[in-house]
Amino acid sequence: MEIFEHNLLxxxxxxxxxxxxxxxxxxxxxxxIIIGLVVGIMVTFFRIYGSKFTKKxxxxxxxxxxxxxxxxxxFIFYFGLGNYLNLGEFFAAALALGLRxxxxxxxxxxxxxxxxxxxxxxxGLSLGLSRFKTFYLVILPQAIRLSLxxxxxxxxxxxxxxxxxxxVGLVEILKAGRDILAQQLSAAIVSGKVTASLNPFIVxxxxxxxYFVLFEIFYYSLNALSKKFxxxxxxxxx
Amino acid sequence: xxxxxxxxxSIEKSFGKQKVLDGVSFILNKGxxxxxxxxxxxxxxxxxRCINLLxxxxxxxxxxxxxxxxxxxxxxxxxxxxxxxxxFQHFALFNHLTAIDNVALGLLKVRKMNKTDAYKKAIDELxxxxxxxxxxxxxxxxxxxxxxxxxxxxALAMDPLLILFDEPTSALDPELIGEVLAVMQALAKDGMTxxxxxxxxxxxxxxxxxxxxxxxxxxxxxxxxxxxxxxAKNPRTREFLxxxxxxxxxxxxx
Numbered sequence: 428m429e430i431f432e433h434n435l436l437x438x439x440x441x442x443x444x445x446x447x448x449x450x451x452x453x454x455x456x457x458x459x460i461i462i463g464l465v466v467g468i469m470v471t472f473f474r475i476y477g478s479k480f481t482k483k484x485x486x487x488x489x490x491x492x493x494x495x496x497x498x499x500x501x502f503i504f505y506f507g508l509g510n511y512l513n514l515g516e517f518f519a520a521a522l523a524l525g526l527r528x529x530x531x532x533x534x535x536x537x538x539x540x541x542x543x544x545x546x547x548x549x550x551g552l553s554l555g556l557s558r559f560k561t562f563y564l565v566i567l568p569q570a571i572r573l574s575l576x577x578x579x580x581x582x583x584x585x586x587x588x589x590x591x592x593x594x595v596g597l598v599e600i601l602k603a604g605r606d607i608l609a610q611q612l613s614a615a616i617v618s619g620k621v622t623a624s625l626n627p628f629i630v631x632x633x634x635x636x637x638y639f640v641l642f643e644i645f646y647y648s649l650n651a652l653s654k655k656f657x658x659x660x661x662x663x664x665x
Numbered sequence: 666x667x668x669x670x671x672x673x674x675s676i677e678k679s680f681g682k683q684k685v686l687d688g689v690s691f692i693l694n695k696g697x698x699x700x701x702x703x704x705x706x707x708x709x710x711x712x713x714r715c716i717n718l719l720x721x722x723x724x725x726x727x728x729x730x731x732x733x734x735x736x737x738x739x740x741x742x743x744x745x746x747x748x749x750x751x752x753f754q755h756f757a758l759f760n761h762l763t764a765i766d767n768v769a770l771g772l773l774k775v776r777k778m779n780k781t782d783a784y785k786k787a788i789d790e791l792x793x794x795x796x797x798x799x800x801x802x803x804x805x806x807x808x809x810x811x812x813x814x815x816x817x818x819x820a821l822a823m824d825p826l827l828i829l830f831d832e833p834t835s836a837l838d839p840e841l842i843g844e845v846l847a848v849m850q851a852l853a854k855d856g857m858t859x860x861x862x863x864x865x866x867x868x869x870x871x872x873x874x875x876x877x878x879x880x881x882x883x884x885x886x887x888x889x890x891x892x893x894x895x896x897a898k899n900p901r902t903r904e905f906l907x908x909x910x911x912x913x914x915x916x917x918x919x
Contacts, residue, residue, distance in 0.1 A: 549719055550757035550816075554771035554823060555747030564774060568761045658761050660805030 448603030462525025467532030492530035505595040520592035535577035539570040579649040604634040676725030687882035700869040703879035750820030750828035756812040758804040765800035790818040810841030827858035
């Protein structure tokens with residue numbers, strides 16, 4: 428058990444590195460989600476209210492971004508677009524994950540808006556509200572609440588996709604763990620003490636644990652937020 | 666002529682290949698209550714939605730206070746809709762707003778009243794339909810009859826020239842129909858101009874000035890309620906009205 432204690436002690440000493448990785452993961456998640464939100468709302472709007480051509484264009488956009496594996500998307504953005512725009516790992520990954528999320532978020536918002544009965548729009552219009560005001564005052568407040576469960580889900584999905592940025596070298600939690608292992612291994616080789624090297628299993632388990640803690644925090648926070656904004660008594664089944 | 670509020674002239678409307686309205690015309694005077702009856706799918710609801718331009722007719726003209734509204738520019742349509750109230754079959758209350766907020770929304774955002782005036786008027790209208798106690802409840806916390814009465818208050822708050830009722834009691838449990846009909850009858854007696862699509866024969870008999878029987882997008886027969894119910898000229902009218910009486914009884918509901 429000496430090795431086990433040794434592992435834990437070493438991990439503890441390297442917590443700052445892991446926590447810094449965690450911070451990067453959080454920042455990446457938020458950045459990607461916000462990109463996804465802004466682009467997602469635009470795509471939703473154009474898919475519902477746009478011309479035939481615009482609708483088809485939006486459909487193609489969603490289809491492409493949903494059909495490409497996220498890791499490959501990150502690589503394409505980093506080595507392709509990132510090269511021209513000099514983006515760096517963080518923003519290339521954020522763009523890739525963000526635009527991918529926008530396709531899924533557009534789906535969530537579109538579902539929410541379309542599930543609101545047309546009578547709601549008719550009632551708004553019959554009072555003399557313009558189409559835009561009806562959307563803004565009647566449809567949108569309800570659509571937001573309808574989207575919250577889907578949004579919470581999407582948020583956690585993006586969080587769990589952030590380790591993919593490891594593929595282009597971003598130092599998030601997984602890479603931090605890998606770096607710690609590598610450091611310790613080289614130190615062990617140099618000093619000749621093989622037992623001083625860390626057990627990868629324990630390191631990666633720790634990484635998973637950190638991601639899991641973040642997941643729990645975000646999941647419960649978003650759920651609490653959803654409950655706070657819930658319309659009293661309403662079940663959204665009509 | 667001076668009292669003529671609404672004139673509907675030969676309107677036609679198709680959805681795809683289906684012709685839903687095939688030349689409908691009538692005149693509505695101020696203070697009149699017209700009841701439209703007919704089998705489902707005959708275009709009664711479509712007719713109402715033509716009148717307030719939610720679904721403008723393909724052909725024909727509609728005049729409100731002697732001004733044609735069917736050829737208006739897009740941007741001028743909301744102003745017309747403001748003058749025509751509508752009450753929906755499934756209530757269509759804004760689910761994210763309380764009863765009083767529902768009634769006040771039009772006042773605040775369309776008539777641009779200030780908060781104090783808007784909420785005072787909203788409370789007055791809720792009082793009129795007997796629901797001032799429930800002003801802070803959300804639609805999901807109200808019964809069907811209460812929801813519909815809030816819907817009526819919401820339409821009334823805009824001080825419309827006329828109110829269109831689209832089968833207002835069809836989605837209600839039998840016990841709750843009475844309270845809504847009572848409100849509608851009181852409105853009629855107060856002189857509100859109304860067009861009601863309904864199966865409620867008792868209501869028609871007590872307050873309607875004219876009953877219109879529609880089928881397959883056309884007006885088959887129209888006249889005083891007493892005439893149509895006891896002595897309709899058209900056999901189809903007789904057939905339909907007797908079936909309604911059988912199903913729904915004298916008062917119009919089970």
